[in-house]
Amino acid sequence: MEEDLKTTMRCHKVRNVTILEFSSLTSCCFCFNLKTGSVIIGLVGLATSLAILISLMPAILGYYVIHIHNSSDFLILLIVSSLAGTSFLYALFSCVLLIGLYRNSIKLLSSWMVSQMFIILIHIIMTVLTCIVVSKYFLVVVFVSSLLTSFFFHFYGVVKEYKATLKKETAAAETESKPVRRCSNHYSMRDLIK
Numbered sequence: 001m002e003e004d005l006k007t008t009m010r011c012h013k014v015r016n017v018t019i020l021e022f023s024s025l026t027s028c029c030f031c032f033n034l035k036t037g038s039v040i041i042g043l044v045g046l047a048t049s050l051a052i053l054i055s056l057m058p059a060i061l062g063y064y065v066i067h068i069h070n071s072s073d074f075l076i077l078l079i080v081s082s083l084a085g086t087s088f089l090y091a092l093f094s095c096v097l098l099i100g101l102y103r104n105s106i107k108l109l110s111s112w113m114v115s116q117m118f119i120i121l122i123h124i125i126m127t128v129l130t131c132i133v134v135s136k137y138f139l140v141v142v143f144v145s146s147l148l149t150s151f152f153f154h155f156y157g158v159v160k161e162y163k164a165t166l167k168k169e170t171a172a173a174e175t176e177s178k179p180v181r182r183c184s185n186h187y188s189m190r191d192l193i194k
Contacts (some may be wrong), residue, residue, distance in 0.1 A: 025161045029154075034162035038101055041155045043093035049087040056084045079129055086122050089115065097159065106170070109163045116156045122150060 029039020095194025127145035127169040131138050150155050 005139040025157050028158045037158045038162045042094045042098040049091040120152050
């Protein structure tokens, strides 16, 4: 836990630009290892997105049944529909994350990470639209949105670090499992390279 609280920075230059790197995550929420945290992220993401999707269906169907009278009704319908679409996509990619964790598939974890960035972008756009429609509660909307966005970034970081450790483990397992080829004079290829 103490390692999580420490933040170390490393600086290096790439084409005369200084890049700061922060220390990597070692656990999720200070108490779970990265794989367990990633599984919890997938399960919670799937459950919440399905709950949101189920709770929004009556509102969406109700708007389609009732005629839309002015442009603010249409904008509210647009926001609710985009929230439902985002929830559906998040449920789908939470399944992809869970399957990737089960199979230890780096490609599936990468696809979840890409979808997470799109969902963060959609979330920011929806926050701006919500602030336009509900300007009376502007500060509340911005506070809740920034809190959710920080959670999304933390989830992204946890899965990214687990993917990095999985890559290292996979590379180490591949180098150990490669057979050593023998030359005609009974030296190994490794001895000849040295």
